[in-house]
Amino acid sequence: MLPYNIMSVAEAYIGTHEEPMGSNNVIFNTDYYGHPVWGSQYPWCCAFVWDIFRMAGASNLFYDGQQTAYCPNVYNWGIRRGLVIPYEQAEYGDIVLFDWNGDGEADHIGFVEGMNSDGSLCTLEGNTSDADHSNGGWVLYRTRYRQHVMAIIRPEYSTGGVYHMDLETVYEGCQGESVLMCQKLLACCGLYTSTFDGSAGSKTAAGIIAFQKILAEEGVISEDEIDGVCGEITWDNLIKRHS
DSSP: OOHHHHHHHHHTTTTOBOSSTTSOOOHHHHHHHSSOOOSTTOOOHHHHHHHHHHHTTOGGGSGGGOOOOOHHHHHHHHHHHTOEEOGGGOOTTOEEEEOSSSSSSOOEEEEEEEEOTTSOEEEEEEEEOSSOTTTOSEEEEEEEOGGGEEEEEOOOOSSSOOOOOOOOOBOTTOBSHHHHHHHHHHHHTTOOOSOOOSBOOHHHHHHHHHHHHHHHHTTSSOGGGOSSOBOHHHHHHHHHTTO
16 A cells, blocks of 8 residues: 555545535545534544545554544554654655644644645645634645644555654753654643753653652652653653553
8 A cells, every 4th residue: 555545535535625614514524423423523634534544445554443533542543553753754645643732632633745845744634724723624735834743653554664763762951853752742641831842951851750750659660760861661651651
């Protein structure tokens, strides 16, 4: 299965929208739930992605073939399966998750069309519009910027393999994608409330220490191992919290 096979299906639905607008009545929800649905409890950005993989005959490449219409589930799956890649590596056919308000929880999902010259992404998303990024009712191309991107996930397409992100040790003063991932996972635990900037300052170190104190209370590590350094044991347990 190639990214083209998935994206050609998705691109065929550009301009598809709810009918009537604001109802969440759309083909992707009908396919997901097995019957037409109406109402605000049925946002469909994630159902759109799920349905595209299904229609392309590649359901197994998204969320291990299971159903989910909840973006945080997709984020946790990407983390658990080691499918998260650096932002700079984003390319055609990747899945992109967004966090609009910086609270560490995925709010929206779509596909990557490509990287623009200014470093922003061209994306293809369901249930979006200029008026409402996450619940706008249309399938559209969008331009998205790094500060709103929570994660890039690359499904296990059959060509080229998968770039698995190597998680490096994180400590105060270091920078990079591993720091950014650490900050986002700490935020999901309520232990980091600052900017996701990929630069480990005192607040990142404090979040790691707070998490390690939890591990010490649980008997996973000793108090002597509370050092503000996110190494192998801390990484393993931080990821398990989101699996």
